[in-house]
Amino acid sequence: MKRLIYADNAATTKLDKEAFEAMLPWMTEEYGNASQPYSFSREPKKALAEARASIAACINAEPEEIFFTSGGTESDNWAIKGSAFSDPTHKATITSSIEHHAVLRSCAAIEKLGYPVAYLQPTTDGTILPENLESCITDNTRLVSIMFANNEIGSIQPIKELCKIAHSYGALFHTDAVQAVGHVIVDVKDLGIDMLSASAHKFNGPKGIGFLFVRKGVDIQPYADGGAQERGMRAGTENIASIVGMAAAVKRNCDAIDQNNKHVLALEEQLINKLSSSGIPYVQNGGRSRLPGLISLSFPDKDGEAILHRLDLKGICVSTGAACNSKETEISHVLRAIEIGESAAVGTIRISLGKQNTIAEVDAIITALQAILNEKI
Numbered sequence: 437m438k439r440l441i442y443a444d445n446a447a448t449t450k451l452d453k454e455a456f457e458a459m460l461p462w463m464t465e466e467y468g469n470a471s472q473p474y475s476f477s478r479e480p481k482k483a484l485a486e487a488r489a490s491i492a493a494c495i496n497a498e499p500e501e502i503f504f505t506s507g508g509t510e511s512d513n514w515a516i517k518g519s520a521f522s523d524p525t526h527k528a529t530i531t532s533s534i535e536h537h538a539v540l541r542s543c544a545a546i547e548k549l550g551y552p553v554a555y556l557q558p559t560t561d562g563t564i565l566p567e568n569l570e571s572c573i574t575d576n577t578r579l580v581s582i583m584f585a586n587n588e589i590g591s592i593q594p595i596k597e598l599c600k601i602a603h604s605y606g607a608l609f610h611t612d613a614v615q616a617v618g619h620v621i622v623d624v625k626d627l628g629i630d631m632l633s634a635s636a637h638k639f640n641g642p643k644g645i646g647f648l649f650v651r652k653g654v655d656i657q658p659y660a661d662g663g664a665q666e667r668g669m670r671a672g673t674e675n676i677a678s679i680v681g682m683a684a685a686v687k688r689n690c691d692a693i694d695q696n697n698k699h700v701l702a703l704e705e706q707l708i709n710k711l712s713s714s715g716i717p718y719v720q721n722g723g724r725s726r727l728p729g730l731i732s733l734s735f736p737d738k739d740g741e742a743i744l745h746r747l748d749l750k751g752i753c754v755s756t757g758a759a760c761n762s763k764e765t766e767i768s769h770v771l772r773a774i775e776i777g778e779s780a781a782v783g784t785i786r787i788s789l790g791k792q793n794t795i796a797e798v799d800a801i802i803t804a805l806q807a808i809l810n811e812k813i
């Protein structure tokens with residue numbers, strides 16, 4: 437088999453072996469439905485409660501504030517639509533132009549139904565400034581939804597200050613923390629967050645499972661009607677195996693956050709130092725406050741998609757900032773919003789390093805990049 441260097445950890449991460457092993461019994465022997473009253477359902481019910489408590493502890497929440505979902509997309513949809521529909525008197529939502537499509541398209545959906553949405557523009561390093569929120573928010577604002585960390589350029593937002601402004605106008609604050617949970621410290625109480633979206637496959641858990649944190653007392657509409665699961669807010673038989681796997685993965689990452697960050701930052705430093713000394717012209721996007729390991733690089737006058745495919749031929753996985761279809765190049769909404777210019781955007785790649793990457797892999801990525809960028813592409 438060809439050697440694989442996986443450097444696209446912002447797209448998804450490798451499932452931790454320990455999380456996988458924790459999942460197995462819930463798919464084989466302990467397959468009971470947690471909602472049934474007989475003793476065979478006692479263990480799944482207990483596992484569900486333990487997972488909820490363990491996940492809550494990782495973000496300093498209470499267990500009853502964690503609602504299991506199918507992942508980041510569902511959590512974002514629920515937070516945006518569930519809060520808009522819960523208060524017809526306060527209709528407005530404020531978000532940013534650099535959110536993930538799960539937020540942006542949920543906002544477009546409520547706009548069609550008559551709920552106004554305002555989109556804050558970032559600075560050129562991808563930051564949403566509190567003063568921009570201050571100048572846009574009114575007493576009619578129901579929800580402010582600003583992502584914790586951007587998935588394309590890694591910029592981390594001033595969440596505490598943004599929360600404070602939202603609350604001073606009586607609005608709720610939601611954050612899409614899909615790229616942040618398990619990678620940087622997230623303390624919902626300290627930051628004052630009302631709702632937070634997370635997804636297990638971004639922190640070495642299984643795919644198709646996530647959660648929405650909803651602070652006690654926050655009034656949102658249920659996501660799915662049906663049975664009484666998730667306290668009637670999100671009906672459907674619980675996916676115990678995945679929930680247990682998610683709890684194991686997030687605990688492992690949160691317990692080792694400093695150690696993992698130290699490792700990933702050392703890899704990042706190595707990559708940037710080698711790239712700088714190679715003499716290849718590049719610009720790094722995302723400003724100074726960024727997610728460790730998420731490196732967005734623009735190579736002006738180069739073609740990011742061609743770089744991606746050439747790296748792929750060498751067994752290296754990265755992402756781009758622009759995708760070419762047969763007629764035109766589609767530049768990502770994030771790169772457009774930070775105004776890096778068409779040529780830089782077309783020449784952008786995202787390398788996202790994780791705890792499983794090694795120095796040898798970083799060296800191999802740089803060697804491959806150098807060879808590719810010295811070709812005519």
Ligand code: PLP
Binds near residue numbers: 506508509587614
């Ligand atoms: N929000 C952000 C910031 C993301 O990066 C992603 C996934 O790429 C999502 C939401 C969607 O999460 P999921 O894949 O779990 O639906």
